[in-house]
Amino acid sequence: MTALVALVVALLLLWLALWTVVARDAFVAVAGFVVYGLLLSLVWVRLAGIDVALTEVAIGGGLTGALLLSAVGRLRSTEVAAWSERSGAGTRAFAVLLSVGVTLVLVLCVLALPDPAPTLVPQVVQNLPATGVGNPITGVLLAFRSLDTLLEAIVLVIALIGVWSLAPDRFWGGRPGPRYSSDPDGNLAYLARVLPPIGIVIGLYLFWAGADYPGGKFQSATILAAMWMLVQMAGLADAPRIDNRWVRVGIVVGPLVFVAVGLLGLWTAGAFLGYPEAFAKPLILTIEVALLPTLVLVLALLMNGPPSRGGAK
Amino acid sequence: MSVETLFALCACALVGIGLYGLIVQPHPLRKLVAFNIMGTGVFVLFGALAKRGAAAGMAADPVPQALLITAIVVAFAATAVTVALLLRLIEATDSASLANDPLSGD
Numbered sequence: 376m377t378a379l380v381a382l383v384v385a386l387l388l389l390w391l392a393l394w395t396v397v398a399r400d401a402f403v404a405v406a407g408f409v410v411y412g413l414l415l416s417l418v419w420v421r422l423a424g425i426d427v428a429l430t431e432v433a434i435g436g437g438l439t440g441a442l443l444l445s446a447v448g449r450l451r452s453t454e455v456a457a458w459s460e461r462s463g464a465g466t467r468a469f470a471v472l473l474s475v476g477v478t479l480v481l482v483l484c485v486l487a488l489p490d491p492a493p494t495l496v497p498q499v500v501q502n503l504p505a506t507g508v509g510n511p512i513t514g515v516l517l518a519f520r521s522l523d524t525l526l527e528a529i530v531l532v533i534a535l536i537g538v539w540s541l542a543p544d545r546f547w548g549g550r551p552g553p554r555y556s557s558d559p560d561g562n563l564a565y566l567a568r569v570l571p572p573i574g575i576v577i578g579l580y581l582f583w584a585g586a587d588y589p590g591g592k593f594q595s596a597t598i599l600a601a602m603w604m605l606v607q608m609a610g611l612a613d614a615p616r617i618d619n620r621w622v623r624v625g626i627v628v629g630p631l632v633f634v635a636v637g638l639l640g641l642w643t644a645g646a647f648l649g650y651p652e653a654f655a656k657p658l659i660l661t662i663e664v665a666l667l668p669t670l671v672l673v674l675a676l677l678m679n680g681p682p683s684r685g686g687a688k
Numbered sequence: 689m690s691v692e693t694l695f696a697l698c699a700c701a702l703v704g705i706g707l708y709g710l711i712v713q714p715h716p717l718r719k720l721v722a723f724n725i726m727g728t729g730v731f732v733l734f735g736a737l738a739k740r741g742a743a744a745g746m747a748a749d750p751v752p753q754a755l756l757i758t759a760i761v762v763a764f765a766a767t768a769v770t771v772a773l774l775l776r777l778i779e780a781t782d783s784a785s786l787a788n789d790p791l792s793g794d
Contacts, residue, residue, distance in 0.1 A: 377691075378689075378691065378694075381691045381694055381695070382694065385694055385695060385698040388698060388702070389698060389701055389702065389705070392701075392702050392705045392706070392725050393705055395709075395721060395722075395725060396705055396706065396708060396709030396713070396718075396721075396722050396725065397709070401715060401717055401718060404718060404721055405717075405721060408721050408724065408725070411725070411728075412728075415728055415732070418695055418732060418735070419735060421691055421695070422691070422692065422695060422732075422735045422736060422738065422739045422748065423738075423739055423742070423747035423748040424735055424738065424739075424748060424753045424756065426753060426754075426757060427735060427753055427756050427757060427760070430756075430757045430760050430761070431760060434760050434761060434764045435728070435760050435763070435764070438764055439724065439763075439764050439767055442764075442767060442768055442771055443717070443720070443721065443767075443771070446717055446771045446774065446775065447717065449775060449778075450715075450717055450774070450775075450778065450784060453715070453778055453783060453784035453785075454715060456783060456784070456785065457714045457715035457718075457784055457785065458714070458715075460714040460785060461712070461713075461714050462711070462712045462714065466711065466712065467712050469711075470707070470708050470711040470712050471708060473707065473708075473711070474704040474705065474707045474708040474711075475704060477703060477704055477707055478700045478701050478703060478704030481699075481700035481703060481704075481733070482697060482700045485693065485696045485697060485700060485733070485736075488696075488737075488740070492737070492740035492741050493741065494740075494741030494742070494743045494749050495741065495749055495750075495751045496741060496742070496743040496744045496746045496749050496750070497743065497744055499746070499749075499750055499751065500744050500745075500746070511746065511750035512750050512753055512754045512757065514750070515750050515751050515753075515754035515755075516754045516757065516758070519751070520751065520754060520755070523754075523755065523758055524758065527758045527761060527762055530762055530765060531761070531762075531765050534765035534766065534768060534769050535765075537769045537772070538768060538769055538772040541772050541773060541776045591757075593757055593761055673765075674764075677764070677765060677768035678768070680768075680771075680772055680775070681772055681776070
């Protein structure tokens, strides 16, 4: 029975992917992509990755979907012109051949995978107690492979700098996106008043529970960023100016604290990002608490885009 | 066939579908969506490998799973930068065409 469900999910996923790729209308394609993201989270549950499923729903489907949908709205005018440039039959035939070839090579690789599969579970089980956290994913993200997480936080900040750099000179230092307004007694404004308190509690719970159960700072930060976007879109608050000192401090505080803890490890544990065993849990918590504002700010500001009004004072 | 093999094979097809869209769709936004599908194909393949690594009471290997979380977040950041680039391109040239160099006339 569960195998049948898995087969149906896999076929639906392929059909949706194909639909998204060949659909003529860009809006239809993006809507298909959002549904595809939700379905994908079912695959993650089936593959025993609850943490990954939460991230996929929140970021892969939710944030990416919202970003693409807002882009589609602003790209409407260019769609017809692009359609006239569509590839000829020769290119399409070549693309089919290439895609089928790549798929076949991958299938051969999958079928040739070694059995039993290589695994790092025994090392994780053996070393997890030393970190003081119960969720192995959090242990990997912040202890065993913390260098990856540090670089990821830095990549996020660099991505935000990249987006901001696209602002025309006259808007530099101003606010991103349009100033949203909505009926103060309407549904959206009502939702934007009622949902955030609940969303903030759920977000902070996911953050705290992430030490021992599925969840963590990424999923939590996405929910908090989404609440902030909701308040902005309902016109209850405006996006911050990008030259605001506190915004900038919040953006860099996570990576800086992370690097500081890493350097501390050099001195106390003999390795960059090493934790002395007795202080592993408090140090991991320090990093997580410092990363949270960075992640919330960066995710929300990436959604907002480059500054587009009210330049230098 | 085990569930992880099924999804691993499904992932191979997703990579192929994404690659096809990346080549044939002329609009950059559509290429971006197709590229994201290709990326999720790689993620699912990696996730299936994580499930194969199940051992010692854990349902899957947490090391590749943690890397997947990192990958999903970085993919979002890259998508956001691409969307911003695309919107700027249209602002500057009134066209989303990649056919020739629209800035060469300046």
